Structures are given as structure tokens and as C-alpha cells.
Amino acid sequence: MREGCRALGSRREFLRACLQGGLSLGTASALWSCVTRREPPPVDERPRSAAGPLEHDLRIFNWSDYIAADTISRFEREFGVRVTYDTYESNEEMVAKLVAGGDGYDIVAPTGYLVPVLVEGGLLQPLDHAVLTNWANLVPLFVDDEADRGGRYAMPYQWGTTGLAYRRDLVAASPRGWAVFADPSLRGAVTMLDDGREVLGAMLKWRGHSVNAVDPRQLERAKEDALLVKPNLRAYLSATVKGQLISGDVAVAQLWSGDTRQAQLEEERIEYTVPAEGSVLFTDYLAVPRSAPNRRAAHAFLNYVLRPAVAAEIAEQTGYGPANGAAIALMPHPVEPPDEELLRRVEFQRDLGPATDLWDRLWTEVKAG
Amino acid sequence: MTRFRTMLRDALHRSPRFEAVVLLLPAGVWLAIFFAIPLGIVATYAFRPRHILGGVYPGWTTVHVVRLVEPLYLVVLQRSVLLSLVATLLALIVSYPIALVIVRATRWRALLLFLVVLPFWTSFLVRTYATIFLIRDTGLINHLLQAVGVIRQPLRMLYTPGAVLFGLVTGFVPFMVLPIYASLEKLDPALLEAAEALGAPEWRRFVRVTWPLTLPGVVAGSMLVFVPALGSFLTSDLLGGAKVELIGNLVQNQFTSARNWPFGSALSLLLLVVVMIGMLARLRLDRTRTRPRRGT
Numbered sequence: 001m002r003e004g005c006r007a008l009g010s011r012r013e014f015l016r017a018c019l020q021g022g023l024s025l026g027t028a029s030a031l032w033s034c035v036t037r038r039e040p041p042p043v044d045e046r047p048r049s050a051a052g053p054l055e056h057d058l059r060i061f062n063w064s065d066y067i068a069a070d071t072i073s074r075f076e077r078e079f080g081v082r083v084t085y086d087t088y089e090s091n092e093e094m095v096a097k098l099v100a101g102g103d104g105y106d107i108v109a110p111t112g113y114l115v116p117v118l119v120e121g122g123l124l125q126p127l128d129h130a131v132l133t134n135w136a137n138l139v140p141l142f143v144d145d146e147a148d149r150g151g152r153y154a155m156p157y158q159w160g161t162t163g164l165a166y167r168r169d170l171v172a173a174s175p176r177g178w179a180v181f182a183d184p185s186l187r188g189a190v191t192m193l194d195d196g197r198e199v200l201g202a203m204l205k206w207r208g209h210s211v212n213a214v215d216p217r218q219l220e221r222a223k224e225d226a227l228l229v230k231p232n233l234r235a236y237l238s239a240t241v242k243g244q245l246i247s248g249d250v251a252v253a254q255l256w257s258g259d260t261r262q263a264q265l266e267e268e269r270i271e272y273t274v275p276a277e278g279s280v281l282f283t284d285y286l287a288v289p290r291s292a293p294n295r296r297a298a299h300a301f302l303n304y305v306l307r308p309a310v311a312a313e314i315a316e317q318t319g320y321g322p323a324n325g326a327a328i329a330l331m332p333h334p335v336e337p338p339d340e341e342l343l344r345r346v347e348f349q350r351d352l353g354p355a356t357d358l359w360d361r362l363w364t365e366v367k368a369g
Numbered sequence: 370m371t372r373f374r375t376m377l378r379d380a381l382h383r384s385p386r387f388e389a390v391v392l393l394l395p396a397g398v399w400l401a402i403f404f405a406i407p408l409g410i411v412a413t414y415a416f417r418p419r420h421i422l423g424g425v426y427p428g429w430t431t432v433h434v435v436r437l438v439e440p441l442y443l444v445v446l447q448r449s450v451l452l453s454l455v456a457t458l459l460a461l462i463v464s465y466p467i468a469l470v471i472v473r474a475t476r477w478r479a480l481l482l483f484l485v486v487l488p489f490w491t492s493f494l495v496r497t498y499a500t501i502f503l504i505r506d507t508g509l510i511n512h513l514l515q516a517v518g519v520i521r522q523p524l525r526m527l528y529t530p531g532a533v534l535f536g537l538v539t540g541f542v543p544f545m546v547l548p549i550y551a552s553l554e555k556l557d558p559a560l561l562e563a564a565e566a567l568g569a570p571e572w573r574r575f576v577r578v579t580w581p582l583t584l585p586g587v588v589a590g591s592m593l594v595f596v597p598a599l600g601s602f603l604t605s606d607l608l609g610g611a612k613v614e615l616i617g618n619l620v621q622n623q624f625t626s627a628r629n630w631p632f633g634s635a636l637s638l639l640l641l642v643v644v645m646i647g648m649l650a651r652l653r654l655d656r657t658r659t660r661p662r663r664g665t
Contacts, residue, residue: 235610
């Protein structure tokens with residue numbers, strides 16, 4: 001999702017390939033030990049204290065290009081902790097690893113809709129707020145979100161929107177809404193994300209429905225709209241579209257705000273807008289898996305990221321908005337938290353529960369059509 | 370130590386079966402651990418209830434396998450089989466002449482063979498990305514054609530079904546060339562000389578002698594192209610712009626965004642069955658060919 005891989009998101013595809021290869025060959029034992037019966041966490045589970053001397057190691061599993069260049073090295077120097085830093089390209093990739101045995105990660109970065117699922121599945125441990133002394137820096141909007149009210153299990157990290165990234169020199173008029181993808185004059189010059197939730201979600205918003213709709217009739221309509229739009233699309237591209245926008249092969253793309261910011265650094269004729277009918281707002285969190293071997297160091301890192309200067313640098317370099325309100329003023333290009341006007345239009349993605357299967361089916365029908 | 374060695378050698382010599390067991394042991398263990406067991410896991414997962422986070426619950430169910438026969442998935446399978454067959458045929462058309470040229474070359478043979486294997490020096494992924502840079506609107510081919518004045522508007526090549534086909538063929542051509550080359554090389558030139566002496570023109574020598582005798586190489590090459598093409602998903606994602614859904618993409622999707630490992634396993638089994646049908650067809654072909662023909 002939040003790749004910064006400049007020209008092409010090669011790592012995403014490569015990792016996907018590894019994931020699939022791994023599933024069919026190497027990880028036999030991990031698959032066997034895969035959680036088949038996990039106890040749900042007790043309702044008012046209390047966090048274990050994370051105070052005391054830090055462990056010597058810390059293993060972080062984060063979205064690729066979703067941190068500032070020297071965040072890790074500075075943390076290592078200041079706290080005397082050796083950090084192993086791995087990245088992933090989709091929430092599902094991260095979940096698959098957690099489910100298959102955790103790989104000993106101390107910090108992961110799930111998107112909001114996934115947090116309740118991970119909590120319910122018993123994969124996260126409650127945060128010890130006693131050591132998260134910089135917590136008050138966070139914007140209440142994100143802390144109070146229903147994904148994890150009050151931040152019991154996860155700390156809001158960064159936020160962004162899905163919208164339209166376009167080349168103002170290649171379109172006759174600035175696109176306003178999702179109808180741009182059905183515009184015959186742009187045939188072959190537009191792309192949507194390679195992500196069923198985003199494409200069907202956009203089609204739902206186009207007709208005034210929720211991006212989390214579970215009503216089969218609304219979803220059926222969204223599928224038909226997606227099929228209607230498909231011949232107009234150049235391709236379904238996620239991170240890779242940045243390179244195509246920069247080269248001018250693509251005029252309008254459905255893209256995430258931060259990725260657009262990264263592309264704008266190389267091509268100033270790229271603009272970004274959130275469609276009038278509405279779109280997706282997402283928050284990514286940092287959380288500590290239940291199986292984390294270094295929970296004290298993990299908490300120290302979370303508190304480190306809560307520092308305004310650290311959060312500001314991460315947001316500035318990734319192009320996304322900081323969940324840290326005190327960081328905004330420190331950014332050379334500040335990203336203000338979503339205002340009233342934007343909040344009226346956007347919606348957080350939620351887990352779809354049993355409707356996941358229907359969504360997947362309809363998305364397959366779109367892709368196969 | 371030496372005594373042990375002598376004993377072992379004697380045992381190996383005395384019993385051919387013991388020798389076979391010893392020689393096959395490493396490969397057998399390897400296959401058991403990295404092929405049979407994972408395959409068994411896939412096979413059992415296809416019949417397990419699904420876990421919402423991915424993974425499975427204990428217990429048994431047939432819902433995933435039953436879902437396979439839905440037209441939606443069969444259409445994707447049919448398209449994948451068709452595309453792979455066309456890719457195999459194109460690869461054959463490209464590869465056979467290459468193999469012929471290599472066999473006939475004497476001085477350059479080593480170099481030509483080296484060139485055929487050269488693509489393996491980089492990963493398939495890198496070559497696919499290189500293809501993107503070649504065929505995109507602002508890519509090398511379009512720039513060249515525009516500079517020469519052949520076209521004014523860039524040709525739409527990237528993100529089309531044709532691009533997927535092109536990617537598959539270029540990716541797998543070496544797998545086709547090498548077996549055909551091997552069988553051509555084994556071909557006894559005396560047979561061709563005899564055919565010539567008996568008055569067969571060049572095309573007839575090819576149709577009656579060369580082609581039938583190199584058929585095993587053609588079949589082997591075709592399997593080596595068809596099977597990986599059928600399971601491919603990167604090519605359709607990268608060169609097809611994810612607009613051409615293949616069975617490999619379906620499988621991959623079930624293990625990631627759909628978080629439905631059992632259905633993904635069921636789809637993998639379906640793929641396996643299709644490949645097995647191909648293999649069995651090949652075995653049959655072999656058998657009919659080796660059966661002695663009645664003379665006239």
C-alpha cells in the first residue's frame with residue numbers, strides 16, 4: 001500500500017512471489033503449527049508492565065518506505081538496542097506471517113480495519129500506557145476511532161486518503177469525482193488500484209453508498225460499475241503507477257495521498273484531489289504482537305516515535321500525515337489533520353466480517369470479466 | 370574405515386536393489402520433505418474450515434472443493450489453459466528454428482548455446498521489468514518507431530493480453546530450445562543421408578525423419594513451457610496490468626487479500642489436476658509411439 005518504491009513496486013511483487021513460493025514449499029512446519037485454535041483474549045485484559053531495562057534487540061515489521069531514513073539508526077544509538085527492520089507490501093502479507101508463527105516480530109504496522117480482527121484473534125498484546133509518556137501528542141480523532149478506542153492495543157502512526165492523482169497537463173478539466181474513470185475521452189489513460197476493496201469501494205461511493213457496504217444489491221451494482229469502467233482502464237496498478245504518472249503514460253490514477261506526494265517530488269504537474277462523492281480515509285497503527293520477545297524495547301520505540309520531531313521527519317519523508325498533532329508544526333510541508341469538510345466525505349475502512357467472501361467473489365468477477 | 374568401504378562396495382555390487390536404494394535416498398528424502406509433505410498439507414487444507422485470519426480450523430468440509438466447479442472459476446481456468454497452450458505453440462515456433470541453427474552451426478555452437486542460457490543470469494522478475502521499459506508508451510520501441518517516423522501515436526503494447534503472451538513466450542523460450550536441441554543433436558545424420566540418397570527432398574526429409582525423431586524433445590520442451598505458464602501470475606500482473614486474471618492470480622489472491630487459505634489450496638489442487646492430465650496425455654503419446662508399427 002504505502003510503497004515509496006520510486007519507479008516500480010518491484011519488491012511488492014517479489015515478496016508476493018516469495019510468499020506464495022514459501023507457502024507451497026518451505027514453511028511446512030510453520031503451516032502445521034499454524035494457529036487453528038486460538039483463545040480469544042479476556043475482556044478486560046490488563047497490560048503487563050513494560051518498564052525496566054530494555055532488551056538488546058528489537059524486530060520491526062513495517063510497510064516498505066514507511067519510515068524516515070535515519071529513524072532506526074538514531075533510535076539504536078540513543079537506546080543501545082540493535083534493530084532488525086523488515087518490510088512488507090500488504091496487510092495480508094503481514095497477517096500471513098503473524099498467523100504462521102510470528103517470526104518473532106516486536107512491532108507491526110496494521111491498517112485500522114485490521115486492528116479489531118488482530119485483537120479478536122489474540123495476536124496483539126495490550127499497550128502499557130504507563131511508559132508511553134508522549135501519548136498526549138496524538139490527535140484525538142485517531143485515538144478515539146472505533147478501530148481501537150483509546151489505543152488499548154495499537155498506537156495511531158500515520159494517516160492518508162485514497163483519491164485521484166492526475167497530470168494537469170494531460171487532462172482537459174480537473175477531475176472532480178469517480179466518474180472520471182468512465183470518461184471515454186480518457187480511455188486507456190486512467191488506472192485504478194489493484195485492490196478489490198479500493199476499486200469496489202470507489203464504485204460504491206460513486207453511487208452514494210458506504211465503502212464498507214455489505215448489502216448484496218449495492219455490491220452487485222458496484223461490480224457492474226467496475227465492469228463498466230474496466231474497458232476504459234489502462235490497468236490496475238498500485239505503487240507502480242507513480243512511475244507511469246511521472247512518465248506521462250497515465251493521466252489519472254486512483255492512488256493514495258502519500259504515494260502521490262512522493263511522485264509530486266519528481267513531477268510537479270501531478271495534482272491530487274479527494275473525489276466529491278467521498279473516498280477512503282485510513283490510519284496505520286503500530287502494535288506489539290502477543291508473541292513479541294522484546295516488549296520493553298518495543299514500547300521504548302513507540303514512545304520514541306511519539307516524539308514530535310521524530311514523527312515529523314517520518315511524515316515529511318513518507319508523504320503521509322502524522323497522527324502526532326505536535327509534529328505538524330515541525331514539518332517543512334505540514335499535513336494538517338483531516339478537516340470537517342474532508343471528514344464529511346471520507347470514511348474509514350472496516351473489516352467486512354462474513355461479507356469478505358462476497359467482496360472477494362465480486363472482485364474476482366471484475367478481474368475475470 | 371577401509372574395511373567399511375570395502376563392505377559397502379561389495380554390498381552395492383552384490384545387490385542392485387540395495388544400490389538403487391542408496392543412490393535414490395538423497396533425492397527421495399528431498400522430495401519427501403519439500404514436495405510430498407507440503408503437497409499433503411495443501412491437499413488437507415483444501416478440506417478444512419477456513420480461519421478468518423487465514424489458516425484453517427480443525428475439522429473437515431467440502432465447501433471449497435464444491436466451489437471450484439462454479440463457472441466463474443472455470444472460466445478463469447479455461448482462459449489460463451488456452452493462454453498457456455498458445456504460449457507453448459508460439460514458443461515452439463520460435464524455438465525449433467533456433468535449435469536447428471545451433472545444431473548446424475559448428476564454430477559458433479558453444480556461443481549460441483551460451484546465448485540461449487544467458488537470460489537465466491538475471492531473474493525472471495528483472496527481465497519482466499525490462500520488458501515493461503521496452504514496450505511502454507514512452508518506452509524504447511515506441512521512441513524508436515516514432516523517431517523513424519513509422520508511427521505518430523505510441524503503440525499500446527503494455528497492459529494488453531498480447532503483452533502477457535509475449536512475456537510468457539520470451540520468458541520460457543530457453544526451456545523449449547534446449548530439449549529440442551538435445552534431440553536434434555542425437556539425430557543420426559546417416560538417416561538423413563539415406564533419405565537424401567533415396568530421393569527425398571529437403572522438406573520431406575524434415576517431415577518424415579527429423580520431426581518424428583525430435584518429437585520427444587518437442588514434447589519435453591512443451592511440458593517445460595506449458596506447466597510454468599499455467600501457474601504464472603507475475604506476468605499477467607506486471608505486463609497485463611492485472612486486467613487479465615489467470616488461475617495463478619486467483620490462488621495468490623486467496624492466500625493474501627481474501628484470507629481464504631483452504632480455497633486457495635483447492636484451486637492449487639485443481640491446477641495440479643490439469644497439469645496431471647497433460648502429463649498423462651504425454652505418457653500415452655509416448656506409449657503409442659514406442660509401439661512397433663506394422664510394416665507394409
